Amino acid sequence: MNNDIAEGKWKQMLGKAKTAWGELTDDELTKAEGRADRLTGLIQERYGKTREEAEREVRRFFDANRNL
Template identity: 40%
Template sequence: MNNDIIVGNWKQVSGTFKASWGKLTENDLQEINGNLEKFQGKMQEKYGMTKDEAKQEFEKLYY
């Protein structure tokens, strides 16, 4: 799925991300705004995940 579609749907799916990953704040979700690299960085920071682990979680919840 291309990034423009993810960004366009981000408001709809960000609630799912927040419910699944409670350490992500509203500010974090606004900053991420559907960007996989930013999501990976936040997940590394908040949960100690690797980039690959974060990518897998992103894809599990989004796709």
């Protein structure tokens, strides 16, 4: 998985990310800029997950949405 999603593609994925992680704000998701490391950190903090759990979620999310 590429750690950086192109800006345009991330904008398309924002709606799906909001659905997947409803507790993250629009601002937080926008600032993540499609970077897996940033998104992982946000999920880890907000949901109290381990780093590994958050990384798995992000990896699954990007894999499921790579064809947008």
